[in-house]
Amino acid sequence: MTGAVPRIGIVGDDVPRQLVLATGAVPQRLLGSWHEAVSAEAGELLGTVDAVAGLILDGLLSGRHDDLAGLLVCHDSQANLRIFYVLRILAQRGRLPFPVHLVDAPRLSSPTARRFVGRQYSRLLEFCEQVTGHRADTRSLHHAAERELAVGRALETMRERRRTGRCTGAAALRAYHAAAATPPENAVAAVTEAQAPTAPGATPVYVTGSNHPDPGVYDALERTGDVVVVGEDHDTGDLAWLGVAVEAPTIGEVIDGLAAAHLARPAAATGGLAAARAAYTARCAEQAHARAALALVREHDDAPAWDLPHQRLELRRRGVPLVARTRIRSAEDPVAAAQEGVAEIQAELASTAGVIS
């Protein structure tokens, strides 16, 4: 461990890691958890939001991340934006030992949105330069691209293993989490190590709904060997913006390429429209050979609930039933909700077994 490498924390999933790496910093995503109670202070500061955001704020206020050199907060959900608004003031008051910067990357694609996102990424780069004291140049951007693209290749290989029963959902989720919080070299190692044969005969299930900041639910789902999570469309799993970089001759072109890449990638539930989300979910579920889909939606994470009727329809067209559990309270029953969901999937598959096969 070299204590000298500055780490820049990230809340949300709109940061191109290449830019952070090019200034000599390590991007470290902060994920929160689905299994703890939010402190009264964080709850009061944020108002009513997805508990995961409360736990991210708790982590920051508790001093657990005081060794960060800076923090980037994405406007990719209302909850994360509130974290930014609160931290902007607390940072000014000296409550945080590092500066905080907003990354505002809208999702509606247009030439003007691309310029706006490009400006945001330029400012993100400046922020990282200030924090690290290292200016990015074409060489460092190129080097950062090579490192990050290696992560992308490792992830592609992992997804291939996952499709062929050589990597469980829980192992993949842990690899995604590790990759989002470590230098590319460690990320490649973590992703490459994600090899865990799936239980023979396990039902392949595609997970949608809220994201999974910790592997608790995946572990519970796969523990009995009845089910394997073969893919997901949330931003802490397959949808996470990792392993993407742009090679171009100038800084401006790299940034513009990243802005275009952002606007072109599939949206998470909060930024996306239901129709596009449903088409994406169904396509991915089919490619992953899922036999069923399971939507687990946390209380106060409302966006995924608006996708459900469309997802149900699109999945149904491909012969994949969707089972949904919504308004799951964080500290209480995510695992129970997931297990109920699995039972319902099994009942559903049993009742249609004769019809499908």
Added chain:
Amino acid sequence: MSRLEAARAATQHQKQWFADMAGRARDGDPIALVNADAPHEVLRAFDVPYVVNQWWASIISAKRLGPASMRMLAETGLPDHSQQYDAMPLGAQALPLDQQPWGGLPNPAFAIADSHGDVTHKIFEQWGRRPGTETYLLSRTAADPVPPRWWELVPYEWETAFGTDRLDLLQDEIDDLIGWLEERTGRAFDEDRFAEIMRLANEQAEWNRRTRDLLAAARPAPVLVNDTMPAVMVPQWHRGTQWAVDAARRLHDEVAQRIDDCVAVCPGERRRLMWIGRGLWSDLDLYQRFHKDFGAVFVWSMYLAIAADGYVRYGPDPLRALAARFVGLTDLLYVPPWSAEWYVKEAQAHGVDGVVHLVADDTPGGRFISEALEAEGIPVLEIRANNADSRSSGAARIPERIADFLRERVPAGD
């Protein structure tokens, strides 16, 4: 205390306007459904009547059709618990026509909204799936930067207030929206008419500002705050018309007349109060309950104050000005430190002795508002009436808590 004539006139006008609009729609004219933060003035320039989603929700909920509307959503598999107020009109549209308020909202040709929060864009996407309705969505950027004293910046120096990047994006999107509407209506965008609409909107804001300033200075308070609400809000939905300017002026003149006539809602006024947060519409008497025992009067209305400070935009380019009006309108009210600074400024201007702060759970950093007021020596009572089930029990205690607060922390002036 007799009601403001301006409030009565506004309410009456709104009914007539709705009937005319619905008639036009039934004759085949396109109408639009928009959310409160969308650039309405563009539609006015196209002569496309628009209904504001939040206003329509207030009518639906006043007719107690909220739960039935949410059930309609649930029946199609959509959530009935999420951003209910914004989603309610979508559900109400599926109710049998004879149950809908005011004879029903004719199906809009256009549904236009900014992508605010996590689900507004999804609600409006659903409108676009209804036959005959198309959706147009605008981006919603975040409040960054937040330079101090926004109310001094927004009339002219909006580039400083909101930042050029945000304005560029919204202006380009409005431009695109104009092209979208030209294609669909077969009408050309009339720039002169648009410029005139923007001029009228500023004139309306100027009257609101004068009215607010009158009320800030008047001792004792000549109007009930809840009475100014319809007199301010209804004309806001007609912003950019001569009627709206005249309505704002009528309110001003009526307030001025009352001051001249020494009208007092509470002649024994000894404490001036400010209510911050969502109105407790279920208990409008609440605002007058402390007259008798405490001489305590609520003197400030968020609706008038934001109409006075939030909307005015002067400048040579009306399209840029329109982008500057909407790019961060709700941020001014809800995002700290902007919100907190503004509440302090308003409390001081109105000579407020104490603040009752109903802390919203749908905005962050409520505490910063209370802290900013207390730091200026203005006592604050924070009320956290959170989730639905505590509503009845929590709300029941609010009057007692206000009374205790007045006794313990708000000394009577003279």
